[in-house]
Amino acid sequence: MLPFARAQQDDIWSLQECIDYALEHNLNVKNAQLGLQTSAINLKEARESRYPNLNGGVGLGLNQGRSIDPFSNDFTDVSVISSNFSLSASVTLFNGLRTHNSIKQSEIDLRANSLDLEQTKLDIQLQIALAYLNILFNEELLASAEAQVAATKVQRERTAKLVEAGTLAQNSLLEIESQIATEELNVVNARNRLEQSHLNLMQLLYLDPAQPFGIEKPDLESIEIAGSLLRLEELYSSAAATQPFIKSNELRIESAQLGEQIARSFYYPTLSFSATALTGYSSVTQQVVGAEERVVSQSVMVSGVPGIEGSFPLTISQTTLVPITDKTPYFDQLNNNRRAVFNFSLNIPIYNRRQVRSGVERADIARKQAENTALLQRQNLNQNIQQAYLDAQSALATYRQTQKLIEANELTFRNAERQFNLGVINSVDYLIAKTNLDRARYDLIRARYDYFFRTKVLDFYQGKPLRF
Secondary structure, eight states: OHHHHHHHHHSEEOHHHHHHHHHHHOHHHHHHHHHHHHHHHHHHHHHHTTSOEEEEEEEEEEEOSSEEOTTTOOEESSOEEEEEEEEEEEEEEESTTHHHHHHHHHHHHHHHHHHHHHHHHHHHHHHHHHHHHHHHHHHHHHHHHHHHHHHHHHHHHHHHHHHHHTSSOHHHHHHHHHHHHHHHHHHHHHHHHHHHHHHHHHHHTTOOTTSOOEEOOOOGGGSOOOSOOOOHHHHHHHHHHHOHHHHHHHHHHHHHHHHHHHHHGGGSOEEEEEEEEEEEEETTOEEEEEEEEEEEEEEEEEEOOTTOOSEEEEEEEEEEEEEEEEEOOHHHHHHHTOEEEEEEEEEOOOOOTTHHHHHHHHHHHHHHHHHHHHHHHHHHHHHHHHHHHHHHHHHHHHHHHHHHHHHHHHHHHHHHHHHHHTTSSOHHHHHHHHHHHHHHHHHHHHHHHHHHHHHHHHHHHTTOOOOO
């Protein structure tokens, strides 16, 4: 895997590598892909339901005692071993367009699930981008906090020299030391927030927190702050056209409407055609294999013969042909016993204990639920866009105002620093000016990144690539 290989080489991840890795390993994405595969299988099954089915059957039986040969219908007193084979096919000729609508419904469900997958991927990309940006934000805060400590330590050296020269009181140096301790605590807190933001991104990527991990730092300073934002109406129109879940909800309404038609199809008769080919074998079936001549003798009493008194026996002999039989060979029987059965069947629903009507009512409710879900998500989208738009406007206004504030605080601090070094003002006034400048710098970093956060959300709703 390319992203993972890159991470193993230098432990530095770009935003695109994070997104690619997340899309490949995120479990929500994998579940959406499995759902799409299931929809594809359902569509194949629905399409195949238009064709005849084909089934084979094999049977083996043993009859003992007096029984009937299943193929000659002769009584026999010996054990009969029989086997039969069948091949049957059936096809539905009409079922109220149920099959046709089921295919259309499966096609729509496949498209809807495909859009759901795309929406899941977009949501993951937004989460990754915001987590990535949060790391950059906390890195800026940490760098700013460390720079403040460094600047205050330089001032401590100056203050120590002024105290030695008697220009400033010892208390001024102690107050500077206290300020350094406070700023060092700010560094610790900033480093903890940075580590937490790293952990958040690694958890989104399903990476081991013990693994070395860093991110590329883009040049955000070169990104110009927009003078204005899109109008709210344009933003919503763009989101409605680009967000996959909007189209997915519309498709699910169509699917629910087809589901209602499918449920109503059970009111109609079902016409089917079936054909079956059969053959079999019986162990007692005989066939004539030849004939032989036999002399048959019979004694009869003869009387009334002139010249002979009384009756006397007379033997009469005649020659006749007697058939010779043997068991019919197995495959000869299979060939002789072939037969076919063709059947048309019409199933007319008359009373089905309210099953069809209940199915129609449930399908109608499902359609209404799909419509309400689509409307609810459109309303949520509208509200989310309104909030995102307001947040972006507020962030832009805050950033501009903070720029003005930091310019004023920088002038105030420079003046206070000169006066403090000359001993004109005490350390309290100096530290107040420095604290105000430090706070303004923090606020500027926060305002700038807050603006980036908000604009990336607006880019997401406009379907723009999430890039820095």
